[in-house]
Amino acid sequence: MKKGAILMLVAATLMACSSKRQVSRLDTDSVTDLSGQWNDTDAKLVAQEMITDCLSRVWLTDFIAAAGDKPVVTVGTIRNMSSEHIDTEVFSTDFERELINSGRVRFVASREQRGEIRDERMDQQNYSSEETMKKFGREVGADFILLGSVKTITDQIERKRTIFYQTDLELINLETNEKVWIGTKEIKKGISQGKVKW
Numbered sequence: 001m002k003k004g005a006i007l008m009l010v011a012a013t014l015m016a017c018s019s020k021r022q023v024s025r026l027d028t029d030s031v032t033d034l035s036g037q038w039n040d041t042d043a044k045l046v047a048q049e050m051i052t053d054c055l056s057r058v059w060l061t062d063f064i065a066a067a068g069d070k071p072v073v074t075v076g077t078i079r080n081m082s083s084e085h086i087d088t089e090v091f092s093t094d095f096e097r098e099l100i101n102s103g104r105v106r107f108v109a110s111r112e113q114r115g116e117i118r119d120e121r122m123d124q125q126n127y128s129s130e131e132t133m134k135k136f137g138r139e140v141g142a143d144f145i146l147l148g149s150v151k152t153i154t155d156q157i158e159r160k161r162t163i164f165y166q167t168d169l170e171l172i173n174l175e176t177n178e179k180v181w182i183g184t185k186e187i188k189k190g191i192s193q194g195k196v197k198w
Contacts, residue, residue, distance in 0.1 A: 038086045038150075038165060042187055046167045047094035050183045054095075055102055059171065059180035063143070072106045073099065073171070074142040082152035082165065095146070095169070108142050144171050144180065159193040 054060075063071045075096055078088035099105045109117055124133045148169035155162045164186065171181040
């Protein structure tokens with residue numbers, strides 16, 4: 001009986017020690033690839049490369065020359081067509097922020113945001129003073145919409161796997177449906193697994 005109680009106590013102690021969780025803070029610019037799947041580094045790489053490419057293309061100078069003003073852009077749907085859970089808002093927000101901060105492009109709210117803003121404006125019609133109430137019909141219309149997708153191809157044999165990610169973004173003229181810029185960023189990862197199976 002005593003021996004059994006001692007064994008149970010030792011087993012409980014070992015389990016408590018092995019299940020202790022440790023958390024450490026990491027630099028947000030550090031590359032952390034734990035699973036080999038899409039992560040924050042991939043999102044940053046996509047945003048950085050696409051922004052540089054988008055701002056260096058002729059669509060921007062052509063528009064400014066013709067219109068005499070900065071183009072107004074809105075973000076549409078960036079579809080996740082991959083085999084993984086990817087929050088495409090992470091890099092589309094990076095993309096939007098950097099384009100705005102470049103000072104060469106103006107952005108208007110996305111479709112979802114516009115709905116919430118219009119609800120607030122409607123609410124103001126009933127509850128705000130006439131001097132501070134915001135009026136309908138004064139929104140800035142976008143000249144271009146950004147659409148895109150993320151796709152993956154996975155190849156695997158035994159304990160080796162490769163994942164190929166392709167992100168495609170397109171900037172489309174809202175009046176003419178003309179595609180004025182297409183950007184593509186590809187990322188390929190090789191993953192080796194130990195003796196434990198996938």
